[in-house]
Each structure stands twice: as C-alpha cells, then as structure tokens.
Amino acid sequence: MxxxxxxxxxxxxxxxxxxxxxxxxxxxxxxxxxxxxxxxxxxxxxxxxxxxxxxxxxxxxxxxxxxxxxxxxxxxxxxxxxxxxxxxxxxxxxxxxxxxxxxxxxxxxxxxxxxxxxxxxxxxxxxxxxxxxxxxxxxxxxxxxxxxxxxxxGMIGFWYNKALFKKAGISAPPATWSGFLDAVKKLKSAGITPIGLAGKESWTGMYYWAYLAMRTAGVDALQQADKNKDFTGDGFVQAGQHLKDLVALQPFQRGFLGAAYSSPTGQAAAVGNGKAAMELMGQWAPVVEADAGKGLGRDLGFFPFPAVEGGAGKITEVFGGxxxxxxxxxxxxxxxxxxxxxxxxxxxxxxxxxxxxxxxVPGADSALTDANIKAVQAQLKGATGFQLYLDQAYAPALGQQVNDSVAGLIAGSKSPQQVTDAITRTAKEEQ
Structure with a gap:
C-alpha cells in the first residue's frame, strides 16, 4: 500500500x-x-x-x-x-x-x-x-x-477506540460539535487521552480546520474563497474559534507538538496502542495503526466529522481525496x-x-470485507458534497500556508483571525 x-x-x-x-x-x-x-x-x-x-x-x-x-x-x-x-x-x-x-x-x-x-x-x-x-x-x-x-x-473521519469510549461512558459517537467536545471532556475525566495528533506534521491539524470550515461556512464557501482570494469571512474565523475551543481542552497526547504521524511514538501508534481514544485520519488509518502500534481489532470504529450547530455545512459533506x-x-x-x-x-x-x-466502480463494492471500510464507503456513496484536501485543492504555496497557519493556531501562536488573514495574504500573492 x-x-x-x-x-x-x-x-x-x-x-x-x-x-x-x-x-x-x-x-x-x-x-x-x-x-x-x-x-x-x-x-x-x-x-x-x-x-x-x-x-x-x-x-x-x-x-x-x-x-x-x-x-x-x-x-x-x-x-x-x-x-x-x-x-x-x-x-x-x-x-x-x-x-x-x-x-x-x-x-x-x-x-x-x-x-x-x-x-x-x-x-x-x-x-x-x-x-x-x-x-x-x-x-x-x-x-x-x-x-x-x-x-x-477516500475520506477523512474519526477512528475511535470503542472500549475507551465505553469506559468514559460515551454510548455513541457524537454527531454534533458540542457533543464532540462533551465526549472529549468525558474521556479526560476518565483519565483517557482523547485524541492522538502528529503536531510535527502540519497536514494532520489542517484536517480539523478544513472540516470545521466546511461545517460552518459550507463546502461551496471554501471553493469560492479560493476563487475570490479571500478567506476572511465569518465562517472561516468561526472554524478557527471552534478549533481553538478544542485545543483549550488539551485533548492531545503529551508531546504531540513533536510527534510524527506514523512513527512508533507518533499519532497512529498512540491510537493503535490504546493510549489515545481517537484520531482524525483517512481510510488508511487502521493499517498504519496496526503497523506503528498493535492495532485495535474489533475495538476500532469509525464516525464522520460532526455537524456544527447553526453552520451552513452538512454532516454528509465529506473531505478527502x-x-x-x-x-x-x-x-x-x-x-x-x-x-x-x-x-x-x-x-x-x-x-x-x-x-x-x-x-x-459501484459494482466492486461487494469486494469489501472490513466493516469499518464499508462504513467509509457508505459515507462516500451518500455524500452530498465533496472537498479535496486543501493542500491539494489549492495552489501549492496556498495549501502550505493553510497547513502552517492552522499548525500555529494549534500551537497557540496564531489566533483564528490571524489564520484567515495569513491564508488570504498568500492567496492574493499568488494572483
């Protein structure tokens, strides 16, 4: 693979x-x-x-x-x-x-x-x-x-440890952002690290801002912002604020800012070894979790990125490539x-x-055997909107700026407004 x-x-x-x-x-x-x-x-x-x-x-x-x-x-x-x-x-x-x-x-x-x-x-x-x-x-x-x-x-979504969710008293995967933040709090209260993140590799954090922008401003707004070279709209600032709210809960594993994705001490291993309850990653996640860690077997589950209450986007709009x-x-x-x-x-x-x-090819669906991969495929087939990875959808310099700016927000060095301002500056420079 x-x-x-x-x-x-x-x-x-x-x-x-x-x-x-x-x-x-x-x-x-x-x-x-x-x-x-x-x-x-x-x-x-x-x-x-x-x-x-x-x-x-x-x-x-x-x-x-x-x-x-x-x-x-x-x-x-x-x-x-x-x-x-x-x-x-x-x-x-x-x-x-x-x-x-x-x-x-x-x-x-x-x-x-x-x-x-x-x-x-x-x-x-x-x-x-x-x-x-x-x-x-x-x-x-x-x-x-x-x-x-x-x-x-493929698409990005949350891969989670069913056993750790059960231990924290979470009966079902959250479908809303407020429900997601509540789940993070419950995991922390149970002494469980909620999320594994490879802070050393900026593309992993970009997933959160991109999905939140899709859920608040809507998938069409992301595409229009690229055309207009303007990412300063309220929906994009709100996306950063929602991410800042998550970061404030300190949900990531200790040392996450220096962690790689697929190393033995990185994001995938944290989830694969049961040290973190979930990660936001693509359909390849189970393979990497098993390779970098032990893998979760039947305890592994998948759910789509939650909807944001009052946002223009829908939970059926997917982010991937x-x-x-x-x-x-x-x-x-x-x-x-x-x-x-x-x-x-x-x-x-x-x-x-x-x-x-x-x-x-829809007729090849029957070749799928893994329940979680089938769940991913079902989400893709039912998708009402699609956004390509931002660092591929946009011109290379702009995509890199999105990654770097969001990494700054997660590290605490950039505000939600500064993120959108930096992305917009780069977009205008590329005109």
Missing part, C-alpha cells in the same frame, strides 16, 4: 517551476503513438506504485491489457512519491508530459491544464466514466470538464482504452481485494 501519508499529500510540495533541467529525462509522450513499423503503439504509464503488493498487481494489469490489445505495449515508469513529484515538475516546465500519469487533481492538475498540457477526457470517456462513483471524480473536474479518471477515493490518472494532450486512443480497462468493474474488484483501495 506504500506510505499512505505521502500518497495522501500528493503534490504538496510540487510547483510548476520554470528553469528546472530536463535533459536527463528521456522524451516521454509525443512520440509514443507512432513510428513503429510493426504497427504497435507504445504508451508510457507513469505512476507511484513502487511498493508491494501494488507494484506487482499493477504490472500484472498492464500485461492483461496488452494481452487484450496485441498491438499495444505499455511501458511502465514507477517512481517513489517525492521523486515522481520532482520529475513531473520538470516535465511540466518542459511542456511534455507522459501519455498516462498519476494525478491527485486540484491545484497542480489545474496548472497543467491551464498550460495546455492535459487531455480533456469529458467526451472521450463517456459513457463509461458516467458510471463511476460521482464523488471520486470531483478532484478531476475543472470548469465542468473531466481531466482525470480516478482509481481510488484519492488517486487517478490523467493523459497528456493528444494522447493516443490506446491510452484512453487503458483508462477504461483500469476503471472496469473487473479491474476495480482486483484492486480492492489485492491493494486495499476503496472502489470507484
């Missing part, structure tokens, strides 16, 4: 920067759909699946596609996450992208689209793309046009055919069973 945190953050640090040397990168794309006297089309597929079991599963899928399409050859280029980001930044600056390439959607994909480097897949993928889980396509929709096809989708594939401008039909093959129910079922992704 690889490092879920790295995979989640995606193009966090990437920027489309001119001046990067690309001479070491052999030509990809452009020449791949012709020039062969045998009539064979070679398509290059760049992805970040360098770890098992995904690496082997994906290689096998490429071979299956070749067997079904004898005149097509798939050339796989697999790079570790950070190396991939670096190479793709250089290739974007050079104006020449691979035929098929891993994409997370959001700000970086928009930059590539605006540069005229990415194929509009709206017409070329109909009608089969219409059958994919609607929420999974959201990160790749720009101005109503589809520029990527998802193979994975996933992985997908985009094509270079002018990619051959064989590349589109490969995306169709990858998005088929047969392929998706294999991905779900062997690599642990959540299905984007």
């Amino acid at each position: 690889g490092d879920p945190a790295l995979s989640r953050r995606g193009f966090l640090a990437a920027s489309v920067a001119a001046g990067l040397g690309v001479t070491a990168l052999s030509g990809c794309g452009g020449d791949s759909d012709g020039g062969s006297s045998s009539g064979t089309t070679t398509i290059e597929w760049w992805n970040i699946s360098t770890t098992e079991p995904t690496k082997t599963v994906w290689a096998s899928l490429a071979q299956q596609f070749e067997a079904q399409n004898p005149k097509v050859k798939v050339k796989i280029v697999q790079l570790e996450n950070d190396a991939y980001k670096s190479k793709m930044t250089a290739l974007t600056a050079s104006g020449k992208l691979p035929d098929i390439f891993h994409a997370w959607g959001g700000g970086v994909l928009k930059q590539q689209v605006d540069a005229g480097l990415v194929e509009d897949l709206t017409d070329r993928t109909q009608p089969w793309a219409d059958g994919l889980l609607s929420v999974s396509k959201q990160p790749y929709l720009l101005d109503g046009k589809l520029y990527g096809v998802p193979f994975d989708i 996933g992985g997908g594939h985009a094509l270079r401008k002018g990619a051959p039909q064989a590349a589109v055919d490969f995306l169709k093959f990858f998005a088929s129910e047969t392929t998706d079922r294999e991905l779900v069973k062997k690599t642990g992704v959540l299905p984007v």
Whole structure:
C-alpha cells in the first residue's frame, strides 16, 4: 500500500517551476503513438506504485491489457512519491508530459491544464466514466470538464477506540460539535487521552480546520474563497474559534507538538496502542495503526466529522481525496482504452481485494470485507458534497500556508483571525 501519508499529500510540495533541467529525462509522450513499423503503439504509464503488493498487481494489469490489445505495449515508469513529484515538475516546465500519469487533481492538475498540457477526457470517456462513483471524480473536474479518471477515493473521519469510549461512558459517537467536545471532556475525566495528533506534521491539524470550515461556512464557501482570494469571512474565523475551543481542552497526547504521524511514538501508534481514544485520519488509518502500534481489532470504529450547530455545512459533506490518472494532450486512443480497462468493474474488484483501495466502480463494492471500510464507503456513496484536501485543492504555496497557519493556531501562536488573514495574504500573492 506504500506510505499512505505521502500518497495522501500528493503534490504538496510540487510547483510548476520554470528553469528546472530536463535533459536527463528521456522524451516521454509525443512520440509514443507512432513510428513503429510493426504497427504497435507504445504508451508510457507513469505512476507511484513502487511498493508491494501494488507494484506487482499493477504490472500484472498492464500485461492483461496488452494481452487484450496485441498491438499495444505499455511501458511502465514507477517512481517513489517525492521523486515522481520532482520529475513531473520538470516535465511540466518542459511542456511534455507522459501519455498516462498519476494525478491527485486540484491545484497542480489545474496548472497543467491551464498550460495546455492535459487531455480533456469529458467526451472521450463517456459513457463509461458516467458510471463511476460521482464523488471520486470531483478532484478531476475543472470548469465542468473531466481531466482525470480516478482509481481510488477516500475520506477523512474519526477512528475511535470503542472500549475507551465505553469506559468514559460515551454510548455513541457524537454527531454534533458540542457533543464532540462533551465526549472529549468525558474521556479526560476518565483519565483517557482523547485524541492522538502528529503536531510535527502540519497536514494532520489542517484536517480539523478544513472540516470545521466546511461545517460552518459550507463546502461551496471554501471553493469560492479560493476563487475570490479571500478567506476572511465569518465562517472561516468561526472554524478557527471552534478549533481553538478544542485545543483549550488539551485533548492531545503529551508531546504531540513533536510527534510524527506514523512513527512508533507518533499519532497512529498512540491510537493503535490504546493510549489515545481517537484520531482524525483517512481510510488508511487502521493499517498504519496496526503497523506503528498493535492495532485495535474489533475495538476500532469509525464516525464522520460532526455537524456544527447553526453552520451552513452538512454532516454528509465529506473531505478527502484519492488517486487517478490523467493523459497528456493528444494522447493516443490506446491510452484512453487503458483508462477504461483500469476503471472496469473487473479491474476495480482486483484492486480492492489485492491493494486495499476503496472502489470507484459501484459494482466492486461487494469486494469489501472490513466493516469499518464499508462504513467509509457508505459515507462516500451518500455524500452530498465533496472537498479535496486543501493542500491539494489549492495552489501549492496556498495549501502550505493553510497547513502552517492552522499548525500555529494549534500551537497557540496564531489566533483564528490571524489564520484567515495569513491564508488570504498568500492567496492574493499568488494572483
């Protein structure tokens, strides 16, 4: 499955920067759909699946596609996450992208689209793309046009220890923010650390502010604020105040500001070892909790981020992201055919069973076996709104500012108003 945190953050640090040397990168794309006297089309597929079991599963899928399409050859280029980001930044600056390439959607994909480097897949993928889980396509929709096809989708929510909740007298997961704060107080009164947090990695705290902004201002407001370059609205300030109220309860584990996410003494381990009652994390959380700690087994549960009373958002609006594939401008039909093959129910079922992704093809839902993952999938299927991770949805510098500003609020060095002011300044600087 690889490092879920790295995979989640995606193009966090990437920027489309001119001046990067690309001479070491052999030509990809452009020449791949012709020039062969045998009539064979070679398509290059760049992805970040360098770890098992995904690496082997994906290689096998490429071979299956070749067997079904004898005149097509798939050339796989697999790079570790950070190396991939670096190479793709250089290739974007050079104006020449691979035929098929891993994409997370959001700000970086928009930059590539605006540069005229990415194929509009709206017409070329109909009608089969219409059958994919609607929420999974959201990160790749720009101005109503589809520029990527998802193979994975997920969401952030609370993973909690049922036994510790019971010990604290909490009968059911809270559905409202006031109920959530009450649950935190009950856990503390019972001598239980309520929440594990990796304060050393700013993206983990961003989840709280982002969800609270969705619940107070609404998901549309977050997207509009990016367009208007203005995050100073009351709903965003209120989100920071709600987070400040949580921080004031001192809910996190001792030393959280220096804690990493997946280390043996970090956030996931605190929950996995029963030292903290819950964490706000994506669908990969159970695997990391078991890897960094012991794992909770049947004591592990999942619930969506609570609603905020009086807020414009709904509990059915989800925050998350996933992985997908985009094509270079002018990619051959064989590349589109490969995306169709990858998005088929047969392929998706294999991905779900062997690599642990959540299905984007509704018919592959039956391949899910874990009760908690089924709960996540049910939330995604019932979603009435979707917001991509802010450090992917926004341009890289803005996404980083959101992370850093929220980290300052959690550490006590920034007020809710200062958070929104800092984010707005960065947004305006990027205009």
